[in-house]
Amino acid sequence: MRLQAFLARAGVASRRKAEKLIRQGRVRVNGKVAVLGQKVGPEDLVEVDGKRVALPQERVVLALHKPKGYTTTRHDPHAERTVYQLLPTIPGLHPVGRLDRDSEGLLLFTNDGALTFRLTHPRYGVKKVYRVWTEGGTLPEEVCRRLLEGVLLEDGPARALACRPAPGGAFLTLAEGRKREVRRMLKAVGYPVRRLLRVQVGPIRLGDLPPGRWRRLSEGEVRALLRLVGLE
Structure with a gap:
């Protein structure tokens, strides 16, 4: 190696x-x-x-249902609560990407740095699905089309790979992971986010995992992630 x-x-x-x-x-x-x-x-x-x-004795991949109000960091003097307060103590365990403090939903953790790198690098285009509720209510089809075509943000253009209206908001699929990207995109089209819930990362779904709880991914789920980014 x-x-x-x-x-x-x-x-x-x-x-x-x-x-x-x-x-x-x-x-x-x-x-x-x-x-x-x-x-x-x-x-x-x-x-x-x-x-x-040393290499970890065993690859570990966890799924956490991150609740609102928790910061995705291990140490932050300004954070009242961090996601590590919800997780078991495992050497080398770190988040795969982030969710901001006010966002909720699926957050993966692993002790495998190579897997993290590929899951988060734009080159591999790992899709993430978000359920959003907005101040403007259900997104009209024409707003979805604007998001699919792309909107200009302060750090460059951004576009959704998929957009489906849903009661009070929409389901959005993105392949990037820029800071607060979903929130900034929706604000740019006049529909500020009230609530944001990530429901899927690649082949891994949040499912019925309760807020604040975690689970260990099955061998099949880990293989699917490795296969997705060419590490199997």
Whole structure:
């Protein structure tokens, strides 16, 4: 396994950031400064900034129904509540993307850095489905068409892959994960969001998981995620 992939799998950083760590000379393999592209195996001693790094003994992927009012972070002095207060203690467990404090719904967690990188990188186009309720009520078909064609935000154009009107709002499907993207898109078309619930990430659905509860993904669900991003 290439060293940058090893570091990502160990949850140290994404592959791109792992490459930066290697170039900075902060990574050693068996006591020697590592080089980019170097291959390592289970018998090698890998250290970052002098601390040993090891692969997780077992890949873990959890689904959490994030309630409103919880911040997607481990430590934040300004956050009253964080999602980690709802989760079991598992080394290396981190969120796959984010939901802002006022949003609800499906949030995945894993200890597999490589899986996180591919699920969140725009290159892989992992679809996410949101149920939204807006101040303007049910989205008219013409507003859905505008969202499908794309709207201009301050950080560039954004468009929905699918939009279906629903009572009080709509179902939206996006493949990006820009900060508060759904909220900004709907505000741009004159329908500010009252409530936002993410119901699906790739093949994984929120289903009837109660707010504040988590579950471990089945082997079949994990295989589906790996297959989706070419890691199977």
